[in-house]
Amino acid sequence: MYEKVIYEISSKGKKGYMLPPQDVPQYEVPEKYLRKTDNHLPEVSEREVMSHFVNISSKNYHIDKGFYPLGSCTMKYNPKINEAMARLDGLANIHPYQDEKMVQGALRLMYELQGSLGEITGMDAFTLQPAAGAHGEKTGLMLMHQYHRGRNDLKRDKIIVPDSSHGTNPASAAMTGFKIIEVPSNERGGVDIEALKNVVGDDTAGLMLTNPSTLGLFEENITEIAGIIHGAGGLLYYDGANMNAIMGYARPGDMGFDIIHLNLHKTFTTPHGGGGPGAGPVGVKEFLKEFLPVPMIDKKDETYTLRYDMENSIGKVKSFYGNFGMLIRAYTYILTMGSDGLKHVSEMAVLNANYLKENLKEYYQLPYDILCKHEFVLSGKSMKKKYGVSTMDIAKRLIDYGYHPPSVYFPLIVEEAIMIEPTETESKETLDEFIKVMITIAKEAAENPDLLHEAPHHSPVRRLDDSGAARNPILKWQDIE
Amino acid sequence: MFPYIPATEESKKKMLEDVGLNSVEDLFKDISHKVRLKGELNIPKHKSELEVSSYIKKLGKMNETTEDYTCFLGCGAYDHYIPSVVDAVISRSEYYTAYTPYQAEIAQGTLQTIFEFQSMMAGLTGMDVCNASVYDGSTAVYEAAYVAVASNRRKEVLISKSVHPEYRKVLKASLGAANIKYIEIEIKEGTTDLDDLKEKLTKDVSAVIVQSPNFFGLIEEVEEVVKESHENKSLVVMSTDPISLGLLKTPGEMGVDIAIGEAQALGIPLSFGGPYLGFITTTKALLRKVPGRLVGMTKDVDGKRGFVLTLQTREQHIRREKSISNICTNQALNATAATVYLSLMGKEGMKEVAKQNYDKAHYAHEQLISTGMFEDSWEKPFFKEFTLKYKGNLKALKEKLEENKILGGFHPKEDYQALENHLIIAVTEKRSKEEVDQLCTIVKEVE
Numbered sequence: 030m031y032e033k034v035i036y037e038i039s040s041k042g043k044k045g046y047m048l049p050p051q052d053v054p055q056y057e058v059p060e061k062y063l064r065k066t067d068n069h070l071p072e073v074s075e076r077e078v079m080s081h082f083v084n085i086s087s088k089n090y091h092i093d094k095g096f097y098p099l100g101s102c103t104m105k106y107n108p109k110i111n112e113a114m115a116r117l118d119g120l121a122n123i124h125p126y127q128d129e130k131m132v133q134g135a136l137r138l139m140y141e142l143q144g145s146l147g148e149i150t151g152m153d154a155f156t157l158q159p160a161a162g163a164h165g166e167k168t169g170l171m172l173m174h175q176y177h178r179g180r181n182d183l184k185r186d187k188i189i190v191p192d193s194s195h196g197t198n199p200a201s202a203a204m205t206g207f208k209i210i211e212v213p214s215n216e217r218g219g220v221d222i223e224a225l226k227n228v229v230g231d232d233t234a235g236l237m238l239t240n241p242s243t244l245g246l247f248e249e250n251i252t253e254i255a256g257i258i259h260g261a262g263g264l265l266y267y268d269g270a271n272m273n274a275i276m277g278y279a280r281p282g283d284m285g286f287d288i289i290h291l292n293l294h295k296t297f298t299t300p301h302g303g304g305g306p307g308a309g310p311v312g313v314k315e316f317l318k319e320f321l322p323v324p325m326i327d328k329k330d331e332t333y334t335l336r337y338d339m340e341n342s343i344g345k346v347k348s349f350y351g352n353f354g355m356l357i358r359a360y361t362y363i364l365t366m367g368s369d370g371l372k373h374v375s376e377m378a379v380l381n382a383n384y385l386k387e388n389l390k391e392y393y394q395l396p397y398d399i400l401c402k403h404e405f406v407l408s409g410k411s412m413k414k415k416y417g418v419s420t421m422d423i424a425k426r427l428i429d430y431g432y433h434p435p436s437v438y439f440p441l442i443v444e445e446a447i448m449i450e451p452t453e454t455e456s457k458e459t460l461d462e463f464i465k466v467m468i469t470i471a472k473e474a475a476e477n478p479d480l481l482h483e484a485p486h487h488s489p490v491r492r493l494d495d496s497g498a499a500r501n502p503i504l505k506w507q508d509i510e
Numbered sequence: 511m512f513p514y515i516p517a518t519e520e521s522k523k524k525m526l527e528d529v530g531l532n533s534v535e536d537l538f539k540d541i542s543h544k545v546r547l548k549g550e551l552n553i554p555k556h557k558s559e560l561e562v563s564s565y566i567k568k569l570g571k572m573n574e575t576t577e578d579y580t581c582f583l584g585c586g587a588y589d590h591y592i593p594s595v596v597d598a599v600i601s602r603s604e605y606y607t608a609y610t611p612y613q614a615e616i617a618q619g620t621l622q623t624i625f626e627f628q629s630m631m632a633g634l635t636g637m638d639v640c641n642a643s644v645y646d647g648s649t650a651v652y653e654a655a656y657v658a659v660a661s662n663r664r665k666e667v668l669i670s671k672s673v674h675p676e677y678r679k680v681l682k683a684s685l686g687a688a689n690i691k692y693i694e695i696e697i698k699e700g701t702t703d704l705d706d707l708k709e710k711l712t713k714d715v716s717a718v719i720v721q722s723p724n725f726f727g728l729i730e731e732v733e734e735v736v737k738e739s740h741e742n743k744s745l746v747v748m749s750t751d752p753i754s755l756g757l758l759k760t761p762g763e764m765g766v767d768i769a770i771g772e773a774q775a776l777g778i779p780l781s782f783g784g785p786y787l788g789f790i791t792t793t794k795a796l797l798r799k800v801p802g803r804l805v806g807m808t809k810d811v812d813g814k815r816g817f818v819l820t821l822q823t824r825e826q827h828i829r830r831e832k833s834i835s836n837i838c839t840n841q842a843l844n845a846t847a848a849t850v851y852l853s854l855m856g857k858e859g860m861k862e863v864a865k866q867n868y869d870k871a872h873y874a875h876e877q878l879i880s881t882g883m884f885e886d887s888w889e890k891p892f893f894k895e896f897t898l899k900y901k902g903n904l905k906a907l908k909e910k911l912e913e914n915k916i917l918g919g920f921h922p923k924e925d926y927q928a929l930e931n932h933l934i935i936a937v938t939e940k941r942s943k944e945e946v947d948q949l950c951t952i953v954k955e956v957e
């Protein structure tokens with residue numbers, strides 16, 4: 030297998046580019062502004078560059094190759110038409126500072142997307158600026174801050190998060206200047222209402238909630254929770270990274286949420302790109318609209334404009350207008366699926382998840398044995414105790430069978446957690462094969478635990494030395510050169 | 511019925527039976543009727559690929575593009591040439607349909623690419639450590655400010671008014687909520703006013719943020735800023751255009767603590783402002799304060815070289831509210847694009863492209879001045895972008911240029927009231943002498 034780092038195929042004088050001849054005179058750069066040090070870039074031909082990246086790409090697992098049941102991460106198929114649309118000249122080659130009249134198509138696309146997202150979620154207004162889910166959270170929390178400040182309600186400095194929440198929730202709150210209060214989950218995976226009542230008060234800025242939660246469970250007491258938070262003068266924030274479980278069945282806007290974000294790179298099929306880019310639009314109820322970041326996209330008659338004159342706006346959260354390329358992909362998807370298709374998506378995502386859950390619970394522990402939504406969490410706790418096989422070992426063994434492992438060790442409240450999300454884009458046949466493999470692994474754990482300890486056996490590299498990497502960080506080629 | 515969903519009526523029926531439910535509706539019985547959506551979502555029903563693509567294409571055709579127009583617009587988004595190999599690589603499913611590389615054994619493609627990105631960006635900026643990207647140049651500014659505040663625990667951030675106005679707005683909004691004081695440094699003749707900086711440099715100042723080449727294209731006296739700031743034990747953050755580093759003195763050479771910026775210029779399309787690529791590079795001293803992902807080189811159990819996400823205890827999924835930043839999904843695919851771009855250009859190509867930008871911008875500057883219709887806003891060294899004052903009616907000029915399919919530059923008066931009638935003009939390697947000459951010819955035709 031190809032083993033090289035690009036610097037190892039570099040040699041002085043090779044070139045992967047050709048510029049047009051310089052047709053203007055040379056101009057002198059003042060000596061004191063000149064770079065004197067080596068730029069440490071490789072020297073490689075075009076063909077070598079292409080083949081290098083193709084060769085290392087083959088060591089990646091990816092959704093177009095196979096099943097990728099990463100809970101919370103929502104790896105569904107990325108439709109190819111989305112890619113084609115984002116690359117159209119009319120959409121890829123426009124400058125953010127062109128006059129509004131030259132970019133009416135782009136503004137219209139964004140305006141219509143805002144409208145669709147509003148309808149899907151039950152929110153009144155959207156900003157498309159945030160670049161990812163966590164960025165949306167930060168934006169939403171800034172909106173909360175601005176709202177309370179606007180009412181001169183200055184002691185609200187606490188954000189409540191359930192212990193099952195995604196790590197970005199508390200991190201975003203801390204980054205926005207809030208203190209974090211964690212509430213425990215109850216035995217059915219929901220928010221513990223008594224504990225919640227004990228921590229809300231006149232210093233509560235708001236509660237951040239994922240619903241369905243990161244356990245894949247719909248919050249049964251959502252209206253009661255909304256009542257508690259609103260009663261205390263706080264706001265309710267919805268982490269809508271995973272809207273794919275309830276589309277067409279329920280809307281956060283109708284459940285009492287005031288602010289939400291969506292991950293277009295999950296529910297709305299924009300690809301993950303090995304870690305991004307994403308897009309995390311934020312929706313709010315009417316009373317918070319005045320605080321949204323500028324510019325807002327407005328429509329008057331048939332003309333679209335960028336509106337900056339918003340006195341109470343939080344300002345800006347990102348330069349320009351958001352990850353437009355991702356917005357094109359998401360809107361293409363929404364148009365393709367339509368109201369009926371999106372509802373069908375949630376139905377199948379939920380059916381697939383419950384099907385896997387029911388068929389696996391005999392072999393792995395199921396901490397919450399109730400109807401789940403788009404994902405569910407198993408625990409490898411007893412397997413660890415009985416055979417010394419950890420959830421990580423199970424995950425690594427799945428690689429040998431040709432699957433990407435589910436999310437592991439998340440949420441933190443389930444010991445040895447294995448979080449599975451099949452999504453609607455998988456067939457029953459695929460799920461049946463996966464079930465078979467999971468059962469085989471459970472048997473292997475009992476019979477031959479070392480097989481799992483040493484897994485994966487058939488991957489481009491085997492288990493890597495993480496602690497060595499952290500102890501002696503080699504973060505660039507120059508560090509070993 | 512839906513091409514992305516493989517379920518058949520029969521498989522659905524079997525699965526429902528298997529889980530002990532009678533109907534699809536039953537899958538949602540945990541959602542109380544109080545919060546159930548009554549009726550259908552009020553958006554149109556599904557459409558075929560043909561219908562959708564004709565509609566999106568129609569929206570695209572409503573825009574004027576840089577294929578039809580000659581683009582002299584810059585200000586943080588640049589019309590650079592993108593070699594074909596860049597899209598050929600990032601269009602591969604192996605890269606764009608993969609997730610964050612949490613399972614290292616089957617994500618070596620992404621991990622190694624990020625490692626090479628870190629290597630190249632560290633090399634280009636002359637810094638020790640580069641992260642695996644943040645959202646864009648504007649959010650890189652606040653991430654850098656948080657790094658500084660986390661490292662020296664001071665509570666004020668100074669930023670020069672010559673930094674991109676949008677970056678400043680993003681920083682201001684972010685710090686405002688987090689109770690960190692945001693203070694601007696005045697500009698004098700288009701660059702950071704060093705006297706004003708000295709005056710504002712108190713013991714509370716955590717970081718001083720400058721941009722070079724700055725918003726007007728001018729090269730700043732960063733070394734002076736570093737000297738003053740370091741004497742005050744404040745950190746220096748420099749935002750920079752990576753293309754300029756093929757030619758100009760690097761943040762590393764000038765003693766900057768945190769170099770950040772927008773790397774859209776490295777092979778990423780204009781795309782109406784995003785997705786772009788923010789980067790953060792720091793000195794070794796700040797390694798454990800770097801936000802987001804870092805990839806490290808290591809070995810597997812057989813002693814074979816491999817790559818992993820490392821130092822993850824800084825990150826939100828482990829440390830939650832105690833993490834350095836909240837960043838999770840970032841801009842990995844765009845980092846891949848930049849890595850391919852930098853690989854193609856290589857050592858010499860980056861020097862050459864930077865010099866072409868410099869020369870072409872200087873040629874355009876000289877020619878525009880010689881039309882007699884412009885004067886220099888400030889006579890200071892610049893890189894690929896420069897600011898001129900127009901002597902005539904700016905609106906008439908803009909219209910005339912548009913008629914001739916030219917995007918003539920950015921008028922910054924919204925953010926700089928004193929710059930009524932000034933234009934910021936960007937000239938990349940894509941602009942030919944002929945295009946520059948045509949711009950000047952048209953300028954001469956405007957009354």
Ligand SMILES: Cc1ncc(COP(=O)(O)O)c(C=O)c1O
Pocket residue numbers: 101102161162163164195197198239243268270271292307309837838839
């Ligand atoms: C439940 C939940 N919330 C928030 C996030 C953060 O979103 P992003 O990674 O786009 O910042 C994610 C995804 O990682 C998530 O699954």
